[in-house]
Amino acid sequence: MDFEYTTEEQTFRKEVQDFLAENLAPKAKRDQNFMADWLKKVRDKRWVGFSWPEDVGGGGGNIMQQVILKEEMAKAKAPPLGTCMMGLAWVGPGIIQYGTEAQKQRFIPDILDSKYHWCTGYSEPNVGSDLASLQCKAVRDGDTYTINGTKIWTSLAPFADWISMLVRTDNFGSSEAKHEGITALLVKLDTPGIEVKPIENMAGGKVFAQIFFDDVKVPVENRLGDEGKGWAVTISSLANERSSIGEVTAMYEKLDTLRALVSKVTRNGRPANQDSKVRRTMGVFEAKIESMRLNGLRYLTKQIKGEPLSSETSVNKLHRADLEVSMGDFAIEILGAAGLQLHNQQDAVDRGKWANDALGWPNVVIGGGTPNIQKNIIGERILGLPKD
């Protein structure tokens, strides 16, 4: 075991730190041009799409460089490296791996330049965790697909220009071969026949939507991968680092904020941080976050050594889900009535951050696979238990 960084890695860390010292103005001093400048500068450094191959415009960063970049950005609470979140996380890697040359040239530069938002259309009203039973259908006639159906809980759809979606082109109504016959299509959201209806979540945000498709025409050139093989497109095998270092750094920041909170509020007449239950709970949070950090480093070590990584990363997803729910909930419990106030209400604490956390967690916890699904993955893929 060693936790040392090589000279090259240290040099890269220094480069990132120097860049941040020079270009990350304090929040109070940021003007209206700050974000545009920031995006251009990090793009020039090739830190947007840093893990992507250089020949498509990515940074070609190796696993350790990815870890270092994420860690330093998270520590500095820097703005994101590119604002096209879904494009950078999901759509881009799919296009790089399965797309045609024309698709790569058309879409990848725009994603890297944060030109517009993408969203991903997976869930349907009756299709959630059992994604492969999706029903939204596309029928091909010559060079055109015609889509009919609906997608729901589509994050960022109210702001997106494009959707990468899964449709059924074959095996209608068959539960036997439901993974076959699914096709991935890239669809412009202003195409006639599409209606996006935002849905308000319980925290008051309107970031997801239901999308209706009524005889929507999509050219065949916008198909991603082969017809009927869309299931594979959702799972990219690009060499992304899997240490969850960015999340861990953010969770540690949150724990520090929580520690400051329990030092300034009182509980039963004395500082909350002197209460034995509070002290214990803070320790439990720290043990979980620290175990996430160290689990991540073990998985990273496997990745560096080229050993196969199975579904171990579900472990950290489960911890993250648990922490997202329980830290926000713990904070508003400690705050009592004041913890119930949202940002615009009279005595809201920390601008309503904790109340918002206590209502906002489903985004992270349910999106990308619920905890129950993560447990199925561990049970079946790692422990080898029979599928249910």
Add this chain to the structure above:
Amino acid sequence: MNFGFTDEQTLLRDQVRKFLDERCPSGVVRKIMADEGYRLDLWQEMAQLGWLGLAIDPEHDGVGLGWVDMLVVLEEMGRSLYPSPFISTTLAASTLSELGSEAQQKQYLPLIATGRLIASLALLDNTDCPSIDNIQLTAREENGAHILTGRKPFVADAGAAQLFLTAFRWGKQLYLGLVDREQAGVSVTPSATMDLTKRTGSLELNNVTLLSEQVIEVAPEALARIFDKGAVAVAAEMVGAAETVLTMTTEYAKDRIQFDQPIGKYQGVKHNLADMFVDIESFKSLTYYAAWTADESPEEFPKSASLAKAYASDAFAKIGIDGVQLHGAIGFTQEYDIQLYLKRSKWARPMFGDSDFHYARIAALHEAAAAADEA
């Protein structure tokens, strides 16, 4: 960056596992449980293999490795529930190596490394928690020697040990006395717990004279470091033992048919096993890191040891119970091994501090760090 083991460490793990599988399978473990709690022939074989002197300096007939190597051995011992005074003797050797005089090291370490001396720690006067506040035994002085009269309860492996590193106070200082079992005034009452793979006992001292060469003055932090090593050693055994519970219970869930299906197909069972996996992965990582900090980053060691033992204590306690419960009635039988792991989880929980102790300590460490930052 490498949070994994070297080839040598992997080889060591394979060796220990093979040795225990062949020489100390469950049937032998049960024989030792019914007997005096360890077997001298296995102990001496381990000495020959170098495992008793693993962290002892080569100058004193040891191998000169560190706590990460020790962790590998302990994890495998936990997997097999190997009954022996290994943790006690290892901690005593480690304490002598760090704190003992050259003469003391020369006298005892070669004997330990070669399997001729079993030693243990007799630190606390009560079972509250591993804190120096629970060391009250006080010496009186007579002709330049320290005289001890009192009792140390729950001394691990008391029946097997020949040498006891006994904590006491004199004036404002803390000391460790090297008490030989054969000395005048020393008597030992061996005892057992519900976990028959782990033995205990009491050390009674009646006007026991300690000459200056039998005494080590210790700082509170040095004593805390011994407790932390104990916590990590127990946590390492917990990792191996918990993994066996998961393996045994997973196999059972694949084989046991109810309602025409293997019970592992049902989410009530499957998710319970997945929870075990998540917890084991996590306290394994914490324990590995704590073992690394023991030698390589001592300033981090108190917190990393507490995080590991706190998480492990709660998680393994639940895993022990769930392992038995998922086996149904057969898990409740004396004949089935799963219950031995439940008993081990009960034993391991309070040893060198339970989760309440360690989480409270973590809060105190944060406060101390914040106060130091301000000053």
